[in-house]
Amino acid sequence: xxxxxxxxxxxxxxxxxxxxxxxxxxxxxxxxxxxxxxxxxxxxxxxxxxxxxxxxxxxxxxxxxxxxxxxxxxxxxxxxxxxxxxxxxxxxxxxxxxxxxxxxxxxxxxxxxxxxxxxxxxxxxxxxxxxxxxxxxxxxxxxxxxxxxxxxxxx
Amino acid sequence: xxxxxxxxxxxxxxxxxxxxxxxxxxxxxxxxxxxxxxxxxxxxxxxxxxxxxxxxxxxxxxxxxxxxxxxxxxxxxxxxxxxxxxxxxxxxxxxxxxxxxxxxxxxxxxxxxxxxxxxxxxxxxxxxxxxxxxxxxxxxxxxxxxxxxxxxxxxxxxxxxxxxxxxxxxxxxxxxxxxxxxxxxxxxxxxxxxxxxxxxxxxxxxxxxxxxxxxxxxxxxxxxxxxxxxxxxxxxxxxxxxxxxxxxxxx
Numbered sequence: 001x002x003x004x005x006x007x008x009x010x011x012x013x014x015x016x017x018x019x020x021x022x023x024x025x026x027x028x029x030x031x032x033x034x035x036x037x038x039x040x041x042x043x044x045x046x047x048x049x050x051x052x053x054x055x056x057x058x059x060x061x062x063x064x065x066x067x068x069x070x071x072x073x074x075x076x077x078x079x080x081x082x083x084x085x086x087x088x089x090x091x092x093x094x095x096x097x098x099x100x101x102x103x104x105x106x107x108x109x110x111x112x113x114x115x116x117x118x119x120x121x122x123x124x125x126x127x128x129x130x131x132x133x134x135x136x137x138x139x140x141x142x143x144x145x146x147x148x149x150x151x152x153x154x155x
Numbered sequence: 156x157x158x159x160x161x162x163x164x165x166x167x168x169x170x171x172x173x174x175x176x177x178x179x180x181x182x183x184x185x186x187x188x189x190x191x192x193x194x195x196x197x198x199x200x201x202x203x204x205x206x207x208x209x210x211x212x213x214x215x216x217x218x219x220x221x222x223x224x225x226x227x228x229x230x231x232x233x234x235x236x237x238x239x240x241x242x243x244x245x246x247x248x249x250x251x252x253x254x255x256x257x258x259x260x261x262x263x264x265x266x267x268x269x270x271x272x273x274x275x276x277x278x279x280x281x282x283x284x285x286x287x288x289x290x291x292x293x294x295x296x297x298x299x300x301x302x303x304x305x306x307x308x309x310x311x312x313x314x315x316x317x318x319x320x321x322x323x324x325x326x327x328x329x330x331x332x333x334x335x336x337x338x339x340x341x342x343x344x345x346x347x348x349x350x351x352x353x354x355x356x357x358x359x360x361x362x363x364x365x366x367x368x369x370x371x372x373x374x375x376x377x378x379x380x381x382x383x384x385x386x387x388x389x390x391x392x393x394x395x396x397x398x399x400x401x402x403x404x405x406x
Contacts, residue, residue, distance in 0.1 A: 007288055008324030012256050098326035 013069040025061040028104040036061040040075040067096035160294040162279040165310035169337035171198040174278040179380035180398035182234040186273040189236045194280040195245035203230040212241045223264040261289035296332040303348040333359035338367040363397035
């Protein structure tokens, strides 16, 4: 969790005060049938979930949750289609404040070598849940994910 | 435009010069203007009034809860009203730290008088502290003066970070009216700065650039706005053009 600057903490709110937290997931492109959600877990393990409203013209999904001011939370965004969870973000941490904003990581381009491997890998069964991870995952897992993403977007 | 802060976390970028000269130009165009000097160095106050001291200043408004109206003085040569500052303001952060609603004290004070003015300009301190937070929470818009050099871009990054934190932590959205290029010496450098700003940020850069002009400095020392001190100087012409451009840029 990043350090908090007390300059930007509302002095009129106590930690027992409930505040409306506006949620924004930016840089998001949803296809027909897909939906965006957020799952928030507080220190006590209580879980809050809400669907986000997609604003196509702004490439943005918005929502609101009521949380306790400056409460430590962990949260995760996910994209679903029907019953299936297609993508999720890493588990993120913060303190509840007025805005919870996250930039959805865009798809990355496949190199020519990866395109050659795609044909063989695309026959493998696809996992329903795809997770965005940091760059230290193995090359094969990365290629598998790239190929499924490329297939999904029709490249 | 109602309340606008002139802000940059970097010093020496002509925040005060811009604040007082644009304020005076607007007043000349018939606007009712109030300048709030929120810098403990009191540069705007000294530029307008020299060494004159005031019984009530912005310190009293913030810490002693004196109504803003009681601290206002009229600067004849500039034809604007001013809430002056003093060095005591430097200790303000410590005194305000425990106050309930410490972030919005200036906003509440200005709410009582804002209808009496067409525009209120807040000349901010370069440092990031409670004073700057108060200025941003009181403001609808901000203007960022920059000098065309590398660290000016860094200044914009810091401001954007501050605004993002203000929005997230305090729920207040302040609009960036634009960037003003000040104290330029070489037009070629401006071109590079414009490219850098466009590439890195999606912020408007005003077309009226302010040159590094000795008349502007001399006007400070003579406690006059540059349009009175040296009306035909490059600095004066530039500030007049900028003032018009800022007024015409509504929305």
